[in-house]
Amino acid sequence: MDEFERHGIAVVEGRDAAARALRSPELTSDPGAGSPSVLLRDGEGHTRVRGVLREIIGRLEPFPDSVRAEIEAAVGALGTSFDLVGDFARPVAGLVTAAVLGVPLDDVFLEHLERTTANLDVFGGVDRAAQASAFRLSVQLSRAPAEPGSGLAALRAAHAEGRLDDDELAINPVVLAHAAYENSLNFLASAGLTLASEAETRGVRELAAEICPARYVLRFGSEGPVAISLADGLPFGLGRHACPGSGVALAEAEIALRALSEVLSGGCRVEDVRWKTHPVFRGLASARVVVSV
Ligand code: HEM
Structure with missing residues (x-):
């Protein structure tokens, strides 16, 4: 893949090679900057933080x-002309992300969350604007009131019990929100486009493998960084970092796509399909659906 090769990053492709690389003890998710993010570390710290997130x-x-x-209410209220990203995928992914944390999230929060894409490495990354968004959200969540029983309250309880340190509590609520939001947003919009454009229907698992919204994950070995392709049937990854939210992602998509298919049951046309250009996260930028009346 040009984008990676230009940066001297080796690429692993094909399901078997990707599965081996994802399970390899020789390759780590830790770029070496000491990030407290669950995504950017391995070993005891990763297992401990992942355990807390998995409970939530x-x-x-x-x-x-x-x-x-x-x-169902949000999708059922779509009019006869709507955007698959802004009007369908965004509200659905936003509702689920808010439910994961147990706090209401407004559009400004979701806009900043979208800007942080792939740049949650606020301790070692280089994209300053994206880091500023991640810090802003981290501060906002650190000040948000946490209802008893909410995901945010559980994160704070884990900190009080010594299961998360200060830095881990600062960044992982944003990492969790981002993980729950970004790939779901991209998956829902692309799956919505498939539903609106193709007569043939398929299950959400099959759609996830076909669409594969996170095209690559990055690992580090003795020879430098390696981009592992997930496009050959591994949409939720594999191994130590395999997506712990895949069950939620599939349930949410099943519900949202069923509700969307009812909205589209009388037929529709799709206009102005535009794609994002990110090398890792594949998603629609926008696509207008006009429902036949
Ligand atoms: C279609 C939607 C989704 C896709 C395609 C997806 C895909 C992935 C992939 C490929 C990884 C592995 C990253 C790596 O190996 O470096 C991952 C990690 C993760 N995902 Fe998902 N995900 C989705 C939705 C969700 C949802 C809804 C949640 C939460 C409810 C979630 C939570 C997480 C978390 C916390 C991690 C980090 C795990 C770790 O580093 O140990 N994801 N996801």
Whole structure:
């Protein structure tokens, strides 16, 4: 892949080679900057932080009826002309992200979350604007009131119990919000486009593998960085960092796409399809759906 090769990054492609690389003890997710983010470390620290996040995500399994009803209401209220990203995928992914943390998230929060894409390495990364967005959200979440029983309250309780240190508590609420939001946003919009443009229907698992919104994950070995392609049937990754939210992601997509198919049941046309250009995260920038009346 040009984008990576230009930066001297080796690429691993094909399902078997990717699976081996994802499970290899020789390759680490830690770029060496001492990041407290669950995504950018390995070893004891990773296992401990991941355990806390997994407990929080587990509160949405099985998927809560109240969030299901909110998704169905939001999608059911779409008019006869709407944007698949702004009007469909964004509200759905936003509702689920808010449910994961247990705090309401407004559009400004979601806009900053989208700007942080792939730049949550606020301790070692180089994209200053994206880091500023991540810091802003980190400060905002650190000040947000946490309802008892919410994901945010659980993160703070884990800190009080010594399971998370100060830096881990500062950044991982944003990492969790971003993980829950960005790939779901891209998946929902692309799957919505498939639904609106193709007669043939398929299940959400199949769609996730086909769309594969996170095209690559980055690892570091003795020879330097390695980009591992997930495009050959590994949309949720594999190994130590495999997506702990895949069950939530599939449940949310199932509900949202079923509601969307009802909105589109009388037929529709799609206009102005535009794609984002990010080398790792594949997603629609916008696509207008006009429902037949
Ligand atoms: C279609 C939607 C989604 C896709 C395609 C996706 C994909 C992925 C992938 C490929 C990884 C592995 C990253 C790596 O190996 O470096 C990952 C990690 C992660 N995902 Fe997801 N994800 C989705 C939705 C979600 C949701 C809804 C949540 C939370 C409810 C979530 C939470 C996480 C977390 C916390 C991690 C970090 C795990 C770790 O580093 O140990 N994801 N996701």
